[in-house]
Amino acid sequence: MKANRKFSKDEEAVSPVIGVILMVAITVILAAVIAAFVFNMGGGLKEAPPTVSITAVSNSATTGPDVVIKHVGGEALIGSDWKFSVVPEGNSSLYVTTASDDDFEVGLQLVITDKTTDTVATSWGDTWQYAGDGDLLGTGKYSVKVVHIPSNSMVLDTVVEVR
Template structure:
């Protein structure tokens, strides 16, 4: 019988190890979910302005200011948005561009606007609230730009899509589909 006392009963070890592992997994998952929730909640404080309406105009022939192929997106109602919080995307039938680092000091785009490999936007003619140091894009004010006739000519009847994006939240404030007319 003395040998029987030396024998260790290991049947009680498996449930204890199982409980410890389950608790470890639960704590690890709770920490991961908590970290994700706390990180996401900081983004919730970013308020996105609301532009209730916007209108657009695209003129292929000569027009005031920039000349031919001029796009104007007019804020027709909603919250005012500072020009330094705006980006503009332009999608033509065969190419597209994104204009960033607004406003510009004069009427020429900054060198950082390199996301335009097809040279869609004419570099030296932006206007409205995104030019000359910028203003707020508010009701009645427009964003204007000129498409580059040499880098993606737009013919009458062609459709382009222009989006005004709130850069801090990456939300689309205005999306306008325009048809070229003469």
């Protein structure tokens, strides 16, 4: 009979031990979930960049320096979702953000010239103003960048030699 009493006394201790183990497990899982949110380990919900093919070339057919940015394939860049910069190589980027109705579609192009008005002409009839000195200074190398704003992705980053 004494043997049976030992088991019944020990059975009461099983329940608190399992309860403590479950509480520790719940605490660890909760801490991991909170840490994932705090440290943004769950991954960002950033928009994927569009698949585009854009080129930048010097237009040797003109008398003054100019750079032509052409959309040659892929998805359209939706207006106000993209910006571009054309500056002498080594200078800080100076971006022009487009208007909401200025989609950059296949076949369209931007022409950045040596005009003193700091304007950019588009093949669809718009012109934009640079916020600062956007003129091409003459022959030399120019850094040309096009950025998709929602995904903060560079869709073109090249250097063009203007002659």
